[in-house]
Amino acid sequence: MRTEVGKVEQRQGLAAGGKSGETIAKSMLEKFPNGVKVTSTAANRVNATVDRGLLYKVAEFLKNEMDFEHVTSVSGVDWYPENRMQAVFHITSYANRVTAEIIVDLPRDSPEVDSVTPLWGGANWNERETYDMFGIIFKGHPRLERILTAPGSDYFPYRKDFAGGRRV
Amino acid sequence: MNGLFIFLQGISVWLMSIVGWVFDFITLHGFADWFRSPGVVFFLTNFLAALVVFIVGFLISITFIWEERKILGRLMDRRGTQVGVLGLFQNFADGLKAFIKEIIIPDEVDKWIYDAAPVILIGISCLLIGLIPLSPDFALANLNGGLLLIFAIFSIAPFAILIGGWASNNKYTIMGGMRAAAQLISYEVPLLLSLVGVVILAGSFNLMDIVQAQQQAGVWFIIPQFLGCLVFMVAAIAEVERIPFDLPEAEAELVEGWQTEYGGMRFGLIMLSEYVRGYAASMVAVILFLGGWDGPSFIWPEIWFIIKVFILFAVWIWVRGALMRVTTKQILGIGWKRLMPLALINLGIAIAIKMAGWL
Amino acid sequence: MSEMWLNMGPQHPMTHGLWNLRVKIDGETITEAEPVVGYLHRGWEKLTETRTFPQIIPMADRLCYGASLSWSHCYCLTAEKLLDVEVPERAKYIRTIVLEAQRIGSHLMWLAALGTDLGSYTVFLYPMRERELFLDLMQDLCGARLTYNYPRIGGVRNDVPANFERDFTRVLNHFEKKIPDYEALCDESTVFHMRMDDVGKLTAEQAINLGVTGPNLRGSGVDYDIRRDDPYDAYSQIDFNVCVQKSCDAYARYRVRMDELYESVNIIRQAIKDMPKGPVRVKPPRNAVKGKSDWAHTEDPRGEAFMYIIGNGDDHPYRLKVRSPIFVTVSAAAWMLKGYKVADVPAIMGSVDMCLGETDR
Numbered sequence: 001m002r003t004e005v006g007k008v009e010q011r012q013g014l015a016a017g018g019k020s021g022e023t024i025a026k027s028m029l030e031k032f033p034n035g036v037k038v039t040s041t042a043a044n045r046v047n048a049t050v051d052r053g054l055l056y057k058v059a060e061f062l063k064n065e066m067d068f069e070h071v072t073s074v075s076g077v078d079w080y081p082e083n084r085m086q087a088v089f090h091i092t093s094y095a096n097r098v099t100a101e102i103i104v105d106l107p108r109d110s111p112e113v114d115s116v117t118p119l120w121g122g123a124n125w126n127e128r129e130t131y132d133m134f135g136i137i138f139k140g141h142p143r144l145e146r147i148l149t150a151p152g153s154d155y156f157p158y159r160k161d162f163a164g165g166r167r168v
Numbered sequence: 169m170n171g172l173f174i175f176l177q178g179i180s181v182w183l184m185s186i187v188g189w190v191f192d193f194i195t196l197h198g199f200a201d202w203f204r205s206p207g208v209v210f211f212l213t214n215f216l217a218a219l220v221v222f223i224v225g226f227l228i229s230i231t232f233i234w235e236e237r238k239i240l241g242r243l244m245d246r247r248g249t250q251v252g253v254l255g256l257f258q259n260f261a262d263g264l265k266a267f268i269k270e271i272i273i274p275d276e277v278d279k280w281i282y283d284a285a286p287v288i289l290i291g292i293s294c295l296l297i298g299l300i301p302l303s304p305d306f307a308l309a310n311l312n313g314g315l316l317l318i319f320a321i322f323s324i325a326p327f328a329i330l331i332g333g334w335a336s337n338n339k340y341t342i343m344g345g346m347r348a349a350a351q352l353i354s355y356e357v358p359l360l361l362s363l364v365g366v367v368i369l370a371g372s373f374n375l376m377d378i379v380q381a382q383q384q385a386g387v388w389f390i391i392p393q394f395l396g397c398l399v400f401m402v403a404a405i406a407e408v409e410r411i412p413f414d415l416p417e418a419e420a421e422l423v424e425g426w427q428t429e430y431g432g433m434r435f436g437l438i439m440l441s442e443y444v445r446g447y448a449a450s451m452v453a454v455i456l457f458l459g460g461w462d463g464p465s466f467i468w469p470e471i472w473f474i475i476k477v478f479i480l481f482a483v484w485i486w487v488r489g490a491l492m493r494v495t496t497k498q499i500l501g502i503g504w505k506r507l508m509p510l511a512l513i514n515l516g517i518a519i520a521i522k523m524a525g526w527l
Numbered sequence: 528m529s530e531m532w533l534n535m536g537p538q539h540p541m542t543h544g545l546w547n548l549r550v551k552i553d554g555e556t557i558t559e560a561e562p563v564v565g566y567l568h569r570g571w572e573k574l575t576e577t578r579t580f581p582q583i584i585p586m587a588d589r590l591c592y593g594a595s596l597s598w599s600h601c602y603c604l605t606a607e608k609l610l611d612v613e614v615p616e617r618a619k620y621i622r623t624i625v626l627e628a629q630r631i632g633s634h635l636m637w638l639a640a641l642g643t644d645l646g647s648y649t650v651f652l653y654p655m656r657e658r659e660l661f662l663d664l665m666q667d668l669c670g671a672r673l674t675y676n677y678p679r680i681g682g683v684r685n686d687v688p689a690n691f692e693r694d695f696t697r698v699l700n701h702f703e704k705k706i707p708d709y710e711a712l713c714d715e716s717t718v719f720h721m722r723m724d725d726v727g728k729l730t731a732e733q734a735i736n737l738g739v740t741g742p743n744l745r746g747s748g749v750d751y752d753i754r755r756d757d758p759y760d761a762y763s764q765i766d767f768n769v770c771v772q773k774s775c776d777a778y779a780r781y782r783v784r785m786d787e788l789y790e791s792v793n794i795i796r797q798a799i800k801d802m803p804k805g806p807v808r809v810k811p812p813r814n815a816v817k818g819k820s821d822w823a824h825t826e827d828p829r830g831e832a833f834m835y836i837i838g839n840g841d842d843h844p845y846r847l848k849v850r851s852p853i854f855v856t857v858s859a860a861a862w863m864l865k866g867y868k869v870a871d872v873p874a875i876m877g878s879v880d881m882c883l884g885e886t887d888r
Contacts, residue, residue, distance in 0.1 A: 088848075149565065157570055157573060166577065167843065245652060411646055490716075492718045492719055497868065
């Protein structure tokens with residue numbers, strides 16, 4: 001009853017004929033010379049910081065031209081002492097076997113950024129959760145509502161000024 | 169029924185003589201004579217006979233539940249019930265539990281119909297016990313249209329289920345009731361078609377005549393009517409709502425379906441009626457296809473009959489252990505598209521056999 | 528009947544956990560579906576900010592209690608990247624072995640739950656019987672049956688017990704003969720095929736775009752497995768196949784997991800044979816560098832488990848983000864359910880293998 005399964009071809013890192021992390025970083029910097037700062041690269045990693053106005057265009061570029069088909073995670077970070085928040089996007093390319101980490105800095109009093117849900121449906125609930133927990137507003141999201149906390153709550157639990165409990 | 173009947177007649181004479189003596193004592197001689205009259209004694213004898221038949225049938229169907237739990241347990245690599253000797257007392261314990269539970273009735277049910285539905289269901293199921301003879305001597309009623317009446321009574325069940333689901337005033341139960349009714353009604357047709365073949369071969373609707381025909385022919389009707397037996401088995405499993413056809417009471421999907429709002433003893437009665445109908449269906453199957461009480465004469469024919477019924481039910485339990493639930497669309501598909509043509513082919517075979525004079 | 532919204536849950540035997548599936552039905556056909564989660568939300572990520580790095584390991588076990596070792600292991604990988612710890616070889620092999628044993632246990636529990644959903648209690652009890660053997664093995668190893676608290680930052684907690692190889696080999700040999708039993712009950716049953724074939728279709732493009740990962744993705748024909756494509760632990764030295772099916776329906780997802788059972792047995796056998804000697808644990812540094820962040824992802828039995836951690840300069844994390852595979856797959860449920868009947872919902876959601884602990888965190 002065993003079905004025939006695919007044999008292992010590729011071990012780790014790069015897909016044959018795919019673009020490496022360095023190549024992708026270079027293309028990004030060429031296309032968006034201002035507003036994108038690449039912090040580090042490896043064969044299968046790209047870490048970059050993007051201005052919040054440019055996020056949607058960078059996301060479109062990654063999806064359409066660099067074959068990034070799958071958004072792994074969208075999360076928020078609250079840098080309370082520095083009065084800013086961050087939205088962190090991790091996007092994966094199956095074709096190239098590269099994962100990109102895009103960090104967007106947001107001011108804490110108006111944390112708004114474009115939603116990437118129109119591009120990748122997998123970001124839908126991740127963005128809702130980030131809104132629910134941090135209050136980061138994703139403009140263009142089809143349905144930005146609370147998902148994990150009770151409906152009608154007026155607090156954002158994962159912010160640093162929300163009481164967290166004593167250190168153990 | 170002869171020996172037993174005479175014994176019961178003796179008991180009723182004795183009982184009525186005591187009652188008569190009491191009325192004589194208070195000098196109401198007219199009543200005393202009436203109680204001692206043969207008409208009243210005859211009525212009481214028949215009543216006691218019905219009671220005996222009912223108790224025997226009831227106890228056997230409770231034993232069916234025991235058989236199911238034990239065999240299903242062993243199929244699943246576990247022991248079945250353990251309460252009491254060999255686990256036989258588990259069902260009484262369950263019945264007692266259902267009896268002493270608090271009765272919770274939702275506010276907005278239609279009270280009359282809500283109460284009536286399980287009563288109708290258990291009533292018709294128990295009526296079936298009285299109509300099926302266990303042997304030529306152990307029969308309560310030997311009607312010439314016995315088989316027809318039995319299946320007419322089987323067919324009242326969708327009505328009771330439908331009104332029970334409707335009266336409970338609940339989205340889930342309405343859907344469950346309608347699904348159950350659709351399933352039961354659509355499986356009536358292949359059920360009845362498959363037994364027409366047997367009736368043709370035997371020449372009568374009378375259950376005792378059918379068994380006699382099998383004894384005279386020397387072959388049980390399962391052999392010439394193999395297709396009919398198959399169709400009857402599948403349709404009967406669908407009629408009594410066992411897995412693989414128990415979608416109306418599917419726990420994983422609608423949380424008990426049409427019985428959701430029934431609790432306590434009402435639920436106990438519904439569960440019991442399922443097993444009594446299963447018992448009746450297997451008894452009819454044994455009579456029609458497996459020769460009824462036909463067997464070597466060193467055991468009483470009643471015992472032979474009950475052994476055959478237990479074996480047939482064990483096969484149904486095996487089917488339950490191995491298969492999964494079928495969805496509504498597929499149930500109706502099987503009923504109409506697969507069983508009906510088979511039943512019609514079977515009918516043709518029966519007619520051919522009869523006309524060729526082999527049986 | 529006109530269209531109405533039906534609540535399947537939150538109290539429902541089908542749902543394997545506490546969530547609510549609202550479906551809009553037109554007669555018996557589903558036109559829309561809306562999963563509602565959040566009943567089990569414990570604020571896990573916020574709690575981790577008040578715990579030291581080693582204290583988070585038992586917390587990670589409770590993320591998905593059905594496959595707890597894969598989550599504490601994912602957390603340990605992330606913390607090791609943050610703290611720059613190099614795990615010894617023997618520990619990597621031990622981790623691989625127990626991860627695959629956990630995968631088998633999780634898939635067996637999935638199969639049992641699928642059996643009850645479809646109405647066959649025999650399919651419930653047979654895998655549970657074999658799962659007991661694997662839980663006994665884990666109990667010999669680390670003392671617990673369900674939430675193990677076994678991986679550590681820098682290795683594993685303790686070395687394998689005596690007779691480890693003998694016990695594992697016995698269990699694997701016995702188990703391999705039992706998998707055809709489950710297949711006989713399911714694959715060779717026409718009723719099973721009637722219920723699972725051609726329901727819950729999710730094409731490959733939809734699956735990738737919606738973020739579905741793991742066996743659900745491989746059931747739609749996409750050949751991607753983190754163990755092969757981005758390996759961690761000892762997977763780069765082990766020869767195994769990636770199980771992919773093309774038909775995109777619930778049966779394909781079922782078939783992928785059954786094939787993965789065979790593959791896991793294969794991987795464990797190789798790992799036991801190749802396991803080197805050496806230490807099983809190194810001591811990690813206590814504090815993380817302030818502002819440094821890193822992430823790691825693993826192939827959880829349910830998909831891609833991903834954790835992102837930011838250090839605070841001391842021994843507590845500043846932020847620990849968990850991406851659970853089922854959280855995203857459940858959001859894709861709306862696409863999987865449209866157009867099918869209400870009676871198909873248990874089959875479809877059963878083939879997705881939900882676990883609420885990691886969805887709600």
